[in-house]
Amino acid sequence: MKGPTKRHQGKPNGMLDRSAQVQIGRMLRDVFADVAEEPVPERFVMLLEALQAKEQQP
Amino acid sequence: MNTASVALKNALLGLIPNLRAFAVSLCGDIERADDLVQETLLKAWNHLDSFEEGTNLRAWLFTILRNTYFSECRRRRREVEDRDGTKAADLSVHPEQPGHLDMQDFRRALDVLPLDQREALVLVGAAGFSYEEAAEISGCAVGTIKSRVNRARSKLTDLLSVSASHDYGPDAATEAIVARTVSSGMR
Numbered sequence: 001m002k003g004p005t006k007r008h009q010g011k012p013n014g015m016l017d018r019s020a021q022v023q024i025g026r027m028l029r030d031v032f033a034d035v036a037e038e039p040v041p042e043r044f045v046m047l048l049e050a051l052q053a054k055e056q057q058p
Numbered sequence: 059m060n061t062a063s064v065a066l067k068n069a070l071l072g073l074i075p076n077l078r079a080f081a082v083s084l085c086g087d088i089e090r091a092d093d094l095v096q097e098t099l100l101k102a103w104n105h106l107d108s109f110e111e112g113t114n115l116r117a118w119l120f121t122i123l124r125n126t127y128f129s130e131c132r133r134r135r136r137e138v139e140d141r142d143g144t145k146a147a148d149l150s151v152h153p154e155q156p157g158h159l160d161m162q163d164f165r166r167a168l169d170v171l172p173l174d175q176r177e178a179l180v181l182v183g184a185a186g187f188s189y190e191e192a193a194e195i196s197g198c199a200v201g202t203i204k205s206r207v208n209r210a211r212s213k214l215t216d217l218l219s220v221s222a223s224h225d226y227g228p229d230a231a232t233e234a235i236v237a238r239t240v241s242s243g244m245r
Contacts, residue, residue: 020215025183027164032184034161035088036079044074047096048067051103055063 066106070099073116076185077123083180084127086169094130098123117187121195124177131173167217171210178206179214 077098081091101122102109109118168176174196181192182203189207193200 017215021211024211024214024218027161028168028179028183031161031164031168032079032083032180034079035082035091036075038075038078040071040074041092043092044095044099045071047099048070048103051100052063052067 066103069115070102070119073119074099076116077119080120080180080185081123081127083168083184084124084173084177086165094123094127097126101126114191117191117195120181120185120187121197124195125197163218167214170217171213175206175210175213178203179210182207 074095077095078088078091081094081098082088085091085094098119102119109115168179171179177196178192181187181195182189187195189200189203193203196203
């Protein structure tokens with residue numbers, strides 16, 4: 001991750017790698033949390049209850 | 059009342075949000091992701107005897123989910139063709155406003171990454187697994203995970219033209235104009 005060679009060619013914006021990595025890390029966690037913070041859909045609650053009920057039958 | 063199955067049910071319930079987030083990051087589609095999660099839950103329930111008590115249930119579920127997804131991909135002959143990054147070479151992401159990254163831009167960029175790199179990056183950077191755990195989940199060497207994560211980060215930086223200078227540089231406005239002119243000239 002060093003040197004403004006090849007990778008950065010043609011990019012008008014200067015790039016500071018460390019700050020870029022911080023930004024990418026934050027976005028990555030945001031995108032993940034966006035789904036992970038949703039409530040558990042009803043279908044899964046029902047599925048697990050059905051599996052558990054089946055287990056309790058002789 | 060079977061207390062073991064109650065405990066398992068509750069443990070699985072608690073991990074579903076994480077599994078869904080991981081599944082979406084792999085396949086990019088919430089409906090398909092939920093099908094993957096469902097399949098994962100069924101497999102986990104039916105193969106509980108292969109889970110080693112005291113080990114990481116979350117990592118075990120992630121492993122089942124990604125293996126399910128990868129074998130589905132092999133069947134469908136999709137994604138796999140992209141592992142060399144051919145799709146990535148043709149695409150780049152232009153943020154709507156240079157210097158400002160919104161979640162949409164970022165999701166698009168993630169989807170452009172080769173699957174193995176995206177998986178490694180999400181496991182380590184978002185799901186909070188260690189490199190060692192991620193390697194175990196993906197069935198590869200720790201070094202391979204590290205190199206995938208590095209390549210993914212570097213490619214994302216390129217794709218997004220993430221510019222740190224916009225955050226505090228005095229020249230942000232000028233750079234934004236230049237960037238806008240350049241990117242509109244490319245369309």
